[in-house]
Amino acid sequence: MLALLGFLMIIVFMLLIMTKRLSAMIALMVVPVVFALIGGFGKDMGPMALEGIKSVAPTGIMILFAILFFGIMIDAGVFDPIISTILKVVKGDPVKIAIGTAVLALLISLDGDGTTTYMITISAMLPLYKRIGMKPLVLAGIAVSSSGVMNLLPWGGPTARAMTALHLEMGDIFTPVIPSMIGGVLFVLFMAYCLGRKERKRIGVLEIDYKTMSMMAATSEEASLKRPKLIIINYLITILLLVALIKEVLPTTVLFMIGFAIAITINYPNLKEQKERIMHYADNALSVVSMVFAAGIFTGILSGTKMVDAMANTVITHVPTALGSHFAIITAILSAPFTFFMSNDAFYYGVLPLLAKAASGFGIDPAAIGRASLLGLPVHLLSPLVPSTYLLVGMVGEDFGDLQRSFLKWACGSTLVMIAVALILTIIPF
Known part of the structure; x- marks a missing residue:
């Protein structure tokens, strides 16, 4: 139920901002609140959102x-x-x-x-x-x-997280x-x-x-x-x-x-x-920083309700046994949507160890899973959960949804090229 709620929340959020029904900032605040209420988390919603805001405050x-x-x-x-x-x-x-x-x-x-x-x-x-x-x-x-x-x-961050999570060099x-x-x-x-x-x-x-x-x-x-x-x-x-x-x-x-x-x-x-000089940049700074704190509400509720954990476990448990020997490729492909829909901390510290443990059952080295987990990062930066991307669209005066619509396909192409090179050079096992 939690996983379904999480997937629906992500889908609704993406549809709203890509069809321009809501601005990204409003959607980041409203959508998780609505789904938290639907899931019966109304009483705990405040502390969850506040925790998320605290986590993004330094950024x-x-x-x-x-x-x-x-x-x-x-x-x-x-x-x-x-x-x-x-x-x-x-x-x-x-x-x-x-x-x-x-x-x-x-x-x-x-x-x-x-x-x-x-x-x-x-x-x-x-x-x-x-x-x-x-x-x-x-x-x-x-x-x-x-x-x-x-x-x-x-x-840059993700690689260090992968090394830490898997205790590798x-x-x-x-x-x-x-x-x-x-x-x-x-x-x-x-x-x-x-x-x-x-x-x-x-x-x-x-x-x-x-x-x-x-x-x-x-x-x-x-x-x-x-x-x-x-x-x-x-x-x-x-x-x-x-x-x-x-x-x-x-x-x-x-x-x-x-x-x-x-x-x-x-x-x-x-x-x-x-x-x-400060007043001159006030408008741009306010629009970007307010977006960051709005994203804090989204991530706080997504993590606090355990929706993100349920989503990850659902995907992992639905990998057919017959595909177990290809777990490195599966990890590489999954890293794109996973890092798009959740923070790097959630993916590398929460999901990656689970993927590595599941892969070890098929005789695959955790290091290979760690390498595979990095190949979806070109897609990650177009995530609505990445604060710096709001700075980018704010500086050029463009809409976040337009950036996603125009460049998600290119980001996926970059990921596919990196996966192809990794397979050809046996950086990850086929």
Whole structure:
């Protein structure tokens, strides 16, 4: 009964946001409440929702100050040289722009943090997309697809969770999966090429001198906000912050708060200017952070009612015995919907050990199951439960449902390519 309720809740939620009957934020709050009442959890619903909100609070605060930090850096002109360099290389060709976007996003994703990837990639590329006339949704899709593949990096989160849950080392899980990851990267570049071709057909190649375009992009922000004399200091602050994030010197939330405080004080020491800069990003920050806390209600009720556990057990117990020897492939395929409909913590700490235990009964190494569990991650980042994706759609001004509709098929394609490479190279057993 719980499993059925959980599946129905997910289906109703997805239908509501993809048909635009409700906004994602409203659906995240209303749908779980309705299903909790249907399931008879009315009395415990409050504590469950509050627990979910508490669990996402650090992420919400982190995203708030990440928006403010990178917003200050954008205003100060930190990314102008990057934009000028990209303009010089890609000029007005949508194909080159799309591939350049993918390369940029893939490189920035090396830090393992989706929020950072989106902030830098969108900040650098969105002005160019607008000048050329390319769809911002294409930019968002390429960024999320790139981050989805690079999410396999051990410091990205899921891989570390898989190693912890199965008590294995990096050499057991991540290192063998690198060829699959490379396959995913190549697929993302292919996707960017296809999307660029489509945009080129729609708008053509614009023969505009890159210097002229750089000047046009520069005038889109008030010249008075630029801080060219502080650009070296700003680059140093940004690099130090990224290094600290990768090395986990302090919690991510604290690092962004400190980084923002330093950045705004150095670039805009006047209190009136500081207030204006914060107000300028208030709308975007509010829409994104409110979505994160709404997602906390959804995950809190989904976990608190044990619907998520019932759903996982139902799927696992319905795997036919005859398919037991193919459990690694089954795990790889299931990892896509599982990580889409539940948090990484729920999947890797709750479901993965069950999958590994079931597979061991068929003589399959737990390490192979761990590797297989990572191959569905490109789909994970399009989940309504991933806070950073709300930041992404907020920055480009697009609808979350539109992003899912347009790029879920590409995410599935990336997953299938990674699974195919894993099977061909016997990274996971057939």
